[in-house]
Every structure is written in structure tokens, then in C-alpha cells.
Amino acid sequence: MTSIEDRWLRLAPVRIGWLGMEWQRFEREITMAFDEAVERGVLDRRYEFLFEDDAGLPQGTAKGGVDAFRRLVDAGCLAVAGANYTDSAMALAEHANALHVPLISMAGTDAFHGEYCFRMGNGDVGGDPALMVNWLKRQGHRRVAVLAPWSPIGEEYFRFFRQECRRLGVSVAAVETVDSGTTADALADKLAVLRAADADALAWLGYGGLVVSGAVRAALEKLAWDPPRIMTTAFMQYIWGFEQLEGWVGIDQWCPENPRMHRFHERFVARYGEDPWMWPNAIPGLAYDMAAAVAEALHRATVLTGPGVKEGLERIRFMPAVTGGPNTHIAGGPYDHQLFKGDWLHYGRVRNGALEFAGLFAPTDDY
Structure with missing residues (x-):
């Protein structure tokens, strides 16, 4: 075993939470994003995914979503992706901000905001x-x-x-x-x-x-x-x-003029031998983009804590996206937590x- 491999195994893995029943369906897309980050040297340690199906509203209750989010945080997740419905995102915003753990959501509502709330919207209310x-x-x-x-x-x-x-x-x-x-x-x-x-x-x-x-x-x-x-x-x-x-x-958000969407599809088929679930549709690429953004945030984090990953998300600039048109990119900044830029709709x-x-x-x- 090389010293690099030994160090890799000795380092504790980073934990990322996925909140919502849909994530089990997109586990291959998010795993692919993290594996590619490892292969490119963007992520220099192992990772673990923790899943919670109950994101709360609208199918369940606000309390159910809050409890699930807290379980992910208590288990050591440095960031959580999900709460993708407007209702669940609205109910969880104050808890993400209070617990200092970034929550990255597909929700489109302006009511999901705060220091630890980040949006990669599957649409936008404005x-x-x-x-x-x-x-x-x-x-x-x-x-x-x-x-x-x-x-x-x-x-x-x-x-x-x-x-x-x-x-x-x-x-x-x-x-x-x-x-x-x-x-x-x-x-x-x-x-x-x-x-x-x-x-x-x-x-x-x-x-x-x-x-x-x-x-x-x-x-x-x-x-x-x-x-x-x-x-x-x-x-x-x-x-x-x-x-x-x-x-x-x-x-x-599924654009045939975006070459990265085609390359994502080709890499997915080469890796798994079949189309993504729901293909052709924007959601598999959006799931991949969300995971890739979290991996990039870990790379840019000042320290591997919730606040550190928040800063990592805010330091992303001009990261190419699979989602949306050919000029779509991902970028954040302090007080700028709407991460999609360009022709993403x-x-x-x-x-x-x-x-x-x-x-x-x-x-x-x-x-």
C-alpha cells in the first residue's frame, strides 16, 4: 500500500446528507459527481452519503422534515442537499441557519433564504x-x-x-x-x-x-x-x-444546445450501462450539478465544518453546469446564494x- 493510499484510508470520510425520498432514485448521479471529483483530485478524502426520506411538507409534516434534517446534522453531515419542495424548504430555512449547516435545495421560492440556505433551483418564482x-x-x-x-x-x-x-x-x-x-x-x-x-x-x-x-x-x-x-x-x-x-x-432546464448535458449523459451510460432515470429530463443533470457543487465546496472550504463548507459554496465561480443552456454556470458569494447563473431557465x-x-x-x- 502506498503512503497516499494509507493516508486516504486513515482520514475519516466526509459525510453529506440527502433529504427527500427522491434521492434514492438519483444515488448514481450524485455518486458519479463525487467519484469524478475524487478522480480529478478535487476531493482528497473518502465520502459517505446519509439519506433521510422524510423532507416534511407537502407530503408529510413540517416536524417530520425538521427531525430528519436534525438527524443528518447530528450524524456529522457537513452539508445537506434536498428539501426540494417549496413547502419543505420554507419550513427548514430557520433550522439550517440556526444549526450552521448548509442546506442546498432545488426549491424556487424566495422565502428560502439565509446565511446557510443555498438554491440550485428547479425553477424560480421570479x-x-x-x-x-x-x-x-x-x-x-x-x-x-x-x-x-x-x-x-x-x-x-x-x-x-x-x-x-x-x-x-x-x-x-x-x-x-x-x-x-x-x-x-x-x-x-x-x-x-x-x-x-x-x-x-x-x-x-x-x-x-x-x-x-x-x-x-x-x-x-x-x-x-x-x-x-x-x-x-x-x-x-x-x-x-x-x-x-x-x-x-x-x-x-433540459437543453440540447448544452454540450455538457450530452457529455454527462455519455459518461453516465459508460459508467452504468443505461440511461439515467427519467431521461430525457433536467432532473438527473440537476442532481449531478448539486452533488458536484457540494464536492467543489468541500475543495474550497477553509475548514471541514458547516461554516467552512458554506464559505466553500460562496467561493465557487464560473463552474460549468449540466443544467440549462450552454451559458449556465454555478457561482456563489456572500449574500449571493442563488447558485445558478446564465441561461439556466x-x-x-x-x-x-x-x-x-x-x-x-x-x-x-x-x-
Whole structure:
């Protein structure tokens, strides 16, 4: 055994926590990111992953998520990734800040913030509406009907959406609110009200449960209404059934123009002999990016503690990303904990039962 190998085995491994039931499905992506960091010499010691399935809300309780997070911290995790739903991230923010352990989440809410809260969003409460209204304006749609599912993030979406409409001169013709229990018939009644407002297009602001269930498509078909329509990053649930999102444009993060996405896929297949789960979809690459960012933070950490890893995350600059468009990169800084930069959100479309890339952000004449 060489002295390097001996030192490697003598050093205690760093522990990283993964909070949420989805991480068991993406263990290969996050392991690949850490193994590649070891192979490149970025990470100079062994690592251990600890998993907790219960991230709390919305499926469980806030207490369940808090207890799971504390178990990971008590077990010695230097950072935790997860709490990826807006509800769970909001409930855990104060605990990450109090315990001085970085929590890196895919949540898009502005309500997840603080010294130890970091976001690598699977969408963004301000960014999604900005791109949606930009698309409406560039397509010539000046009056939009809004369907706003009730949720904590739905309120944030709507506030930003109205702001962007005011900025770009798009009128909100009508608004209807639904919840997760709304039936297809009740949804059709609400869509009929929106259709009667004589809007140019339809916008969906919120989670995508009713879309994936088929209720939205059934309601539109019942009315024989096929308007131009756009939705938030709930669009990325197309993986559960492209047919349910037929005709929709949405905010996406899987970009065929990003060469790093293709290289990630090639390396994954070479390593594991099959496509990632849910492929093609942004989430496997996003899981990889989150893990790679944690590995980079460990490399940059001033000391291997929670505060040290926080500083490591804040020291990342221009780290290329698999997620998003070709100019997407990862960077942090003190008080700058939204880690994705560049064209990390863009447009997709489902047409004829298949996903199409629908372009990167392009400014309107108003900018």
C-alpha cells in the first residue's frame, strides 16, 4: 500500500446528507459527481452519503422534515442537499441557519433564504414568470388568462407575474384559482370563465399535479379550447406523460444546445450501462450539478465544518453546469446564494407527444 493510499484510508470520510425520498432514485448521479471529483483530485478524502426520506411538507409534516434534517446534522453531515419542495424548504430555512449547516435545495421560492440556505433551483418564482411574460410579449399576446393553482409558491408566482405583465404591457384578462382536489368538470367550469374573457393566451402558475393527472387536458378538450398556453417549470413533469402536456410551452432546464448535458449523459451510460432515470429530463443533470457543487465546496472550504463548507459554496465561480443552456454556470458569494447563473431557465414545448426545445431567453424591444 502506498503512503497516499494509507493516508486516504486513515482520514475519516466526509459525510453529506440527502433529504427527500427522491434521492434514492438519483444515488448514481450524485455518486458519479463525487467519484469524478475524487478522480480529478478535487476531493482528497473518502465520502459517505446519509439519506433521510422524510423532507416534511407537502407530503408529510413540517416536524417530520425538521427531525430528519436534525438527524443528518447530528450524524456529522457537513452539508445537506434536498428539501426540494417549496413547502419543505420554507419550513427548514430557520433550522439550517440556526444549526450552521448548509442546506442546498432545488426549491424556487424566495422565502428560502439565509446565511446557510443555498438554491440550485428547479425553477424560480421570479424567473419563471419573467420568461413566461417575455414569451407572451414576443408571440404578440397582449391579453392573458391566468389559472393559478393554490399553493405557497402560487402566491409568489402570481406576484411576479403581475409585475412582469405591468412592465411589458401585457394585460391580465381574468384569473381563476384551483386547488389540488379540483375535478376535471370543475376545472372546465373555471376554464370556461377564462375563455369568456377573450384572452389571447392561457398561463398556468403553480405546481403541475392537475396537469399530470390529465384533468387539465380533459377540461380543455371538454370545452374544445386550444389556446396558446404557457406554464411554469411544472412543465418539467412531462416525463410522467407527454400526452398530458400536449400543446403547452413551458419553462424547462433540459437543453440540447448544452454540450455538457450530452457529455454527462455519455459518461453516465459508460459508467452504468443505461440511461439515467427519467431521461430525457433536467432532473438527473440537476442532481449531478448539486452533488458536484457540494464536492467543489468541500475543495474550497477553509475548514471541514458547516461554516467552512458554506464559505466553500460562496467561493465557487464560473463552474460549468449540466443544467440549462450552454451559458449556465454555478457561482456563489456572500449574500449571493442563488447558485445558478446564465441561461439556466429556457423554453420547451410538447408537440405531437414529444418534447421540443423552444429556445433560450431573448429580450423584447422593451429591454
